[in-house]
Amino acid sequence: xxxxxxxxxxxxxxxxxxxxxxxxxxxxxxxxxxxxxxxxxxxxxxxxxxxxxxxxxxxxxxxxxxxxxxxxxxxxxxxxxxxxxxxxxxxxxxxxxxxxxxxxxxxxxxxxxxxxxxxxxxxxxxxxxxxxxxxxxxxxxxxxxxxxxxxxxxxxxxxxxxxxxxxxxxxxxxxxx
Numbered sequence: 001x002x003x004x005x006x007x008x009x010x011x012x013x014x015x016x017x018x019x020x021x022x023x024x025x026x027x028x029x030x031x032x033x034x035x036x037x038x039x040x041x042x043x044x045x046x047x048x049x050x051x052x053x054x055x056x057x058x059x060x061x062x063x064x065x066x067x068x069x070x071x072x073x074x075x076x077x078x079x080x081x082x083x084x085x086x087x088x089x090x091x092x093x094x095x096x097x098x099x100x101x102x103x104x105x106x107x108x109x110x111x112x113x114x115x116x117x118x119x120x121x122x123x124x125x126x127x128x129x130x131x132x133x134x135x136x137x138x139x140x141x142x143x144x145x146x147x148x149x150x151x152x153x154x155x156x157x158x159x160x161x162x163x164x165x166x167x168x169x170x171x172x173x174x175x176x177x
Contacts, residue, residue: 003037006030010072021139027071028078028131028143029150035059035079035123036154039087048100052107052115055084055099057122070134075147077127082151084120085168088113089160124168 010030017023038059042051059080063073090097098112107115131140151168155161 003034003041006034007038007072007076010034010075011069014069014072021136021142024071024135024139025143025146028075029146031063031072031075032079032082032147032150033075035076035081036083036150038076038080039083047102048105050087050097050099050112052099052101055087055116056119057126060123060126064130070130074127074130074134074143077123077130078147078151079154081120081123081127082154082164082168083158084116084123085164086155086158086161087116088120088167089163 007030010027013023013027013030017027039050039055042049042054045051045054047053057077057080060073060077063069063076087097098106098109099115100106106112131143135143152165155165155168158164
């Protein structure tokens with residue numbers, strides 16, 4: 001439910017909030033908050049748990065269809081990327097934890113790990129690219145700061161999130177070096 005409300009707020013900000021830097025930061029932040037929980041909407045939407053439709057880069061690309069919603073896309077990319085990074089570290093990767101393709105079912109253990117890793121990376125990298133294109137350097141830095149706080153807050157509470165946080169922090173450090 002919270003994912004839907006944050007996504008609605010982000011879309012409203014994108015369409016009616018104006019073009020100021022704080023609106024951009026708020027839009028990315030709201031969409032990031034939505035993205036951390038969006039993949040969990042698979043059950044209420046009557047999809048199988050860990051449905052490939054929303055445990056993927058697809059929501060990011062859907063948000064990219066309109067130029068006005070690119071800040072929403074950036075936030076969704078960050079949020080879903082964080083969620084998928086935590087999903088890389090389940091207690092066990094079988095049955096309930098594997099990725100499910102519509103009409104086909106589970107894709108298996110190794111393919112699920114690969115799917116999650118590729119889509120987590122695609123979401124995070126795509127979000128960085130979009131944010132760089134739509135925001136000035138200072139605005140992008142502020143949005144990244146807010147996103148980092150939201151992402152860390154989510155990952156510290158999520159199962160497997162501590163490992164994901166360490167991996168993302170390590171990769172971020174390597175990227176900056």
